[in-house]
Amino acid sequence: MTNLTQVSLESGFRDAMAHLAAPVTVVTVMAGERPHGTTVSAVVSLSMQPCLISVALAKSSDCLGYIAESNSFGVNVLSSHQHAMARQLAGKGAAKFDGIDWQESAGLPRLAGTAIWVACTALEFVDGGDHEIIVGQVLEVDTSPGAAPLTYHRRQFGTHVPSDIA
Template sequence: METTSPPAAEFRDVMAGVCTPVSVVTTMDGRRPHGTTVSAFTSLSMEPPMILVALDRGSELLALVRAHGRFGLNVLASGQEALATRFARKGADKFDGVPWLDSHGLPRMPGAAGWLACEVHELVEGGDHVVALGLVTAAERLAVPPLTYHSREFGTHVAGAR
């Protein structure tokens, strides 16, 4: 049986209809913080606690994560759309003027709904991205709604009627 890939535009449209959390993955280059916005991340395992995050194969951040073997995941809060947009662009100056904390040796965004510090367990090739499997070494949550992305717009989760 022959399989064919769907056209890229149709695939993008289907994926735009999936609500995803918006996060900024961060790491250090030794002295400077680096980060990029991602929507492709999820929990992988509870024992041990692990997540997976997809990083663009050509990204500078992926090269740094490969080199240092650690990354942070900042689950952005509703209202942090400007951070999501800023860290989605190219360039090494994304942190210029952006407040951040050093948490477990990784850049952490104040006010983020969630924070995970991770050690790279494995890097898995997948098309034009690499999936980083991260072993969670620290976790913290704020009681604020998360930032989500759906139908090419930012929003947040609203509980359904019970």
Template sequence: MHPQPRADDLQPAFREVMAGVATPVSVITAVSADGVPHGTTVSAFASLSMDPPMVLVSLDRGSDLLALVRVTGRFGVNVLGATQSALALSFARKGPDKFADVDWADDHGLPRLPGVPGWLACDVDSLVTGGDHVVVLGLVTAAATVDGAPLTYHSRVFGTHAALEVIS
């Protein structure tokens, strides 16, 4: 049996490993009962199931967006494109009014950002606590795509995917 390292000793190494994992960048959105849109940037988003269509997203336990998602039971996933790093940064900051200078449209009762290559409307299936975050499992109720390269986050910088040449 291996001794468990202290969390504060392990966190720097864990952070470095995770920085080396390329992740998609998405803005998770919801709308309050009074019609005010809310959103936050995440890189912890993934497909979970095809039957039924489900995704998972990880939100900080203290997040205002998580509190809203708990109340409304719905959220939108805006999968950002390679030219949308400014949106990612805007929605990554703390505080209200992230939509102040951002165009958006109502899509299935949720805020959808313009030009995103991927869009999902979801109903909350369940919430799973994991450390300082909550994993929100969502049943997909609507999906749409447009052409565009994805925005990714790797080694603490934004980038995009490029196909490798296949050598036979």
């Protein structure tokens, strides 16, 4: 495959993946005494018995290194009104948690006002190209009834709207 074809394939793939509606999540971990985390959309329910979840993080992610050190991570599914938080935590640097309301739960940073909270132990790290896939065993889960999740579709934030089709 020529380089031009590869670039075209990657560009087309990126555009195609933008058409997938995905929940907006923030994966969190403690980095010493301070919270750390990053906004991701690659989170998947993996198994019910045992309860497992998978998360994909770029190999260059600082968050990935902290998870490898601590062997634990949190998954915060943001609520529909938390798009500013999603943007802030998608950035880089230690100051990205400035002004973010959080508390410690299961030894991990749990963001306030989220639709779903899941605390995990990292069981396995799997190579996924330019990402690392983390398989986590669920230790704690909490949902906020009535909280609509924040979604990302066609490079825009939104939320799920139920269909009238039965």
